[in-house]
Amino acid sequence: MAADRAPVLELTGIHKSFPGVKALSNAGLRLYPGEVHTLMGQNGAGKSTLIKVLTGVYTPDEGTMVLDGQPIRPDSTLEAQELGISTVYQEVNLCPNLSVAENIFIGRYPRSWFGVDWKAMRDQAATMLRQLEVDIDVTQPLARYSLAIQQMVAISRALNTSAKVLILDEPTSSLDEAEVQLLFRVLRRLRGEGMAILFVTHFLDQTYAISDRITVMRNGEREGEYPASELSRLALVNKMIGAPAQQAEEAAPAAQQAQGGAPMTTLLTMNGLGRRGALKPVDAEVKQGEVLGLVGLLGSGRTELARLLFGADKADTGSITIGGKSGRFDTPRDAIAAGIGFCSEDRKHEGAILSLSVRENLILAMQARAGVMRAIPMKLQQEIAENYVKWLGIKTASIETPIGTLSGGNQQKVLLARWLATDPKLMILDEPTRGIDVRAKGEIMDYVTTLCKTGMSVLFISSELPEVLRCSDRMVVLRDREKCGEYVRGDLDDQTVLQVIAGEEVEGIRA
Template structure:
């Protein structure tokens, strides 16, 4: 960590609001030369908004940004870059068909006698990469190199403009362990050269591997700024989720599955153990997304996945549904092996999936309640077997009544409904396919308390009727209250499996922060 007294970048009282939402409130941050400063917080904490303010995408409503002591007001990403603030995003924004050198210099090609100086460009590109101890053929197309090298090329492009501040926004989300270590080796080298680095991540292990200081954000505010060496993992998790220090348990979490639950919880847990298995996944994984893990889900059981944002919960759900292709492991349904090449295969096997991204992967806002409701069933039947209009209307009317969906008509555009009612329509969509298993990824996020309770009551009733349910939620009390078993995820791995009653909110946090030397 830098010992310099003057920050290269200083944020004072940054606030930003959108209609109905206070995204940032009085946020402060100091970034010093020769340090890696990590920004952490749960989904909705304000990290992305803060980065967009820093890089000129948003103009703050209040507050001040100072670069080397001088107030700045970047009005665009280009202006921020010209000032010396460069950003590398999670998704590499480069051109894979162009050469490495062309990607580094695109838009800024060096010229000689009125023409592009190809030789000079290639020499400079090689020199920039060697500064980061990366030695590759810069004349080759970028697509020939792995994602980690593409990240280095993006960083080299940022360094080309004499960046004073390098912002890395979730750069490791798609990298495996070896690629992460390569990136961190580069960052350590840049830190030694005096670069000020702001690192945005949700991975605990990576935070402690690279950080000098940590700023924690929660609900659009800065919770605090800490030296990495003085903040334990458990304390960090507590601060991210808002658990008061006095509520932190002194004892570690119970042992996985083998630990005996309390007598009150033992009966339902033991009952589900006797149910037949519907789905078994062994060694299921995807490079850069999820370490190989085992999942078993029984008929009439609700299995909860708990963990922080980025812990691997959604990645596991998408692999089970065929939305992403697994590169390791096997899946069996009712004892028969399946290879899910697409969601259609999973639907055919009796699996439904309510995505956490309701607006982009769930509801088609311009379509009516009826049209949204029959989408999955129509997809399963195929375009050659259109569902008769009377059948569509009857399904829609039945589920509107069964789930208490508040809408003027089944022909009302779903985009005009409240979030809770939209979620009920999406749940009805999958119920219309008569699934044997339902994956619910954050089904109650962003909806009111009454709608939450109605949805969870309905889900619990489905479970009692024999449906297998995989339930993902960031709200720990909800997961603990509803689940027959819980798998705790951390850093894209399964941290342990626990029966009902073996965990409480505090012990879940201990599992998430496992391996902390301070405990």
């Protein structure tokens, strides 16, 4: 048991402040050899800041860090790696144009009398990856391989530094179930070899599938440390959000129904909308004031359909009818003009401009609709930004704070506010709750479903099937880039929706 051993790494009394924000207050963490230790907490709880302190990105204002009984204070990520602390981030930060072998050994190539020993590097890289159950051609560019393989390459590189501690920051957010299981097999083997592993995730199922110990953070402080086997899921949620677990589960309310059972009017119709190689022609309707869920596995065509609706990709078949007008959207500007907003699943590359302020990010869509020759007055920009920051509870020191310094959940709220400020008829939300905590998920869906009551429609995409089932009035199920069924609330449950996605018939239910 951990009580009989000394931790390989211990952080005590860590404090870290930024202008206007106290990110960490008396935070702590203990990692033991041969354990997977999961760090849990809401967005803004301090998890990312604690990791950055641990890996030398930030210097703590106060507190101590001890590794193998010796005090440490890394001033850079390189120094942290030299101490034996390696990190694999959610977004793989390797060089896709270099080979797999070069990525594993970059900065520390094996040498011979004639320079880089390319053969030794390739052989060692192949051997290291086979130890992680990955057998690939290490001479090929990293970009040729899936994100799951790239994650394994990043882990292999981290282990190549004689790591004592391996930190995995949201490593599974873009992996499918088979890829997650491969990663977990590797982590269990590394745990068996005595590695101390810090696992950061928002997924409760994964937390209990892999964790030996859980540390919960809330409001920049360590709420507590618990053996995973002694902490129930409801208790974990309660500790993360500081409210009864039942309340947390109810935070994402059911989507609003048509008042008095009256039929909803049709807002938008898709007639054979498709794109060769991306999505077979789809027929569907979005009704005013409803949440229409798009259900399917990754690659089923959910995002492809959303992008066609918004004009981010150009359809080559079919048409869209909205407001009595029929045609296709050739550009996002066409969709914005028709009253459609789109929160992309890739908020860092297709959503937030990280160097711009909260205010600047928030008014972008309004300014795009107004045109470059009609600048929105600064006073109006500030008023709009302040109102949405207050209404959505966005945690930021000011509206002029760069959005890149905000937590993922708060960034997502800013992007939601960006489109709400345009007063859209239809909001497309593609994975709006990916990588954010339970409470933030509930808050975002609460805001959206409240707006549905005023007549706004929502096209909702999420990989979390229970979330789609709970929030949607109707669901369109996609399989292999083709619509395979349409269902109303209550037709499907957690089990039958999987049967539909897998192509199995469900007794008593017709698509």
